[in-house]
Amino acid sequence: MRVRAAVVLSIVSIASGAGAVACFDLFHSTHDILTACEIDARAPGCAPIDLCADSHAEARQRAEHACAWLGACETPLGLNAFGSCMFQALMAYDCAANPNHGLRGKAAGLWGCLAGVKSCGDVGGCVFPQGEVLCGGHGGYTACGTPATLSSATAENVDVRIECEDGGTAHGENCALWGQTCLAGPSGGAACSAIDAGVCAQGSVCDDNDTAIRCGADGGSLVIDCASFGTQHCSGFPVVHAPSWVACVAESDAGDAATCFPDASAACVDGVSVSCPSGVLETLDCNALLGSMDACSPGPLVPPFEWTGACGVAPAECDADSCDASVLTGCGRGAAFSVDCEEAGLGACSLVTTDEGSLVRAACAPHPH
Numbered sequence: 001m002r003v004r005a006a007v008v009l010s011i012v013s014i015a016s017g018a019g020a021v022a023c024f025d026l027f028h029s030t031h032d033i034l035t036a037c038e039i040d041a042r043a044p045g046c047a048p049i050d051l052c053a054d055s056h057a058e059a060r061q062r063a064e065h066a067c068a069w070l071g072a073c074e075t076p077l078g079l080n081a082f083g084s085c086m087f088q089a090l091m092a093y094d095c096a097a098n099p100n101h102g103l104r105g106k107a108a109g110l111w112g113c114l115a116g117v118k119s120c121g122d123v124g125g126c127v128f129p130q131g132e133v134l135c136g137g138h139g140g141y142t143a144c145g146t147p148a149t150l151s152s153a154t155a156e157n158v159d160v161r162i163e164c165e166d167g168g169t170a171h172g173e174n175c176a177l178w179g180q181t182c183l184a185g186p187s188g189g190a191a192c193s194a195i196d197a198g199v200c201a202q203g204s205v206c207d208d209n210d211t212a213i214r215c216g217a218d219g220g221s222l223v224i225d226c227a228s229f230g231t232q233h234c235s236g237f238p239v240v241h242a243p244s245w246v247a248c249v250a251e252s253d254a255g256d257a258a259t260c261f262p263d264a265s266a267a268c269v270d271g272v273s274v275s276c277p278s279g280v281l282e283t284l285d286c287n288a289l290l291g292s293m294d295a296c297s298p299g300p301l302v303p304p305f306e307w308t309g310a311c312g313v314a315p316a317e318c319d320a321d322s323c324d325a326s327v328l329t330g331c332g333r334g335a336a337f338s339v340d341c342e343e344a345g346l347g348a349c350s351l352v353t354t355d356e357g358s359l360v361r362a363a364c365a366p367h368p369h
Contacts, residue, residue: 049103066085066089096288110176206226235249350363
């Protein structure tokens with residue numbers, strides 16, 4: 001993990017440093033089915049993936065490319081929408097802004113894949129890592145990925161939320177990009193296993209050998225795959241065996257200087273969220289991630305394990321996606337993110353109906369006109 005920024009507080013000073021990690025080419029040629037390491041960097045024999053850009057500007061450029069192509073080729077389904085995608089992509093590529101929860105595992109492999117896409121075929125290979133999913137039946141619907149080949153029990157796009165239109169091709173939202181998975185609804189439909197603050201404020205637990213956080217009425221729904229972030233580990237706080245909350249454990253190269261008494265709230269220092277939900281002092285540069293000078297709001301983290309909770313622009317500077325000629329503007333956490341579709345190598349910006357007709361989002365066309 002390369003920590004490239006330091007926030008100096010009265011209680012501690014964290015020095016920036018650099019750790020040796022093995023890199024893989026972010027701009028590799030993608031293909032229809034990814035390798036085991038690209039699907040999940042936790043697989044045996046896989047080297048850690050270094051997603052870190054060299055500057056905020058380079059990280060934003062990389063994020064704009066990945067998110068513009070994702071929305072164009074797979075539609076702005078769910079968090080594929082440009083604004084929400086940009087926040088997640090910058091969390092992946094801007095390691096100076098996000099030094100303590102660097103992406104790992106499936107999420108790292110997928111963001112590495114999207115950084116180098118040059119065609120919709122490339123994008124499809126990233127989103128559907130085990131092969132294309134075909135639509136069945138009639139009418140529009142959403143569902144979780146199904147086996148790509150019935151002959152292989154492991155060939156499943158289990159993390160992918162798909163949307164099918166009558167007689168159309170499946171479009172996908174790979175929930176693993178957000179550290180989640182796909183959950184089928186009890187009465188049909190599907191959603192990424194996003195955090196529900198009302199449900200998850202109490203009763204969340206570490207599961208899957210302490211690599212994931214699950215919560216919900218039955219305590220069984222994955223909300224964060226901790227294996228995709230930081231130390232890839234979940235624990236309870238402030239006391240492990242009788243926790244008041246659980247959290248993905250942050251990483252730091254500052255040793256004992258980074259330890260702090262666990263607290264499920266965040267302070268803001270010059271637009272940087274400073275918190276200690278997992279007993280490690282962690283920072284998140286909300287201003288850099290959201291491109292605003294007032295993007296950090298102090299207070300309780302709700303749920304306590306949502307370390308990004310302080311990042312948001314209030315009052316919101318953007319509340320609806322829009323197109324202005326070839327420029328797409330998408331909203332995410334109250335911030336406005338823009339990209340020129342033509343400069344991204346894509347077609348004109350237009351408003352697209354998605355999520356079974358319930359949402360309208362801006363997206364670039366898959367191919368220039």
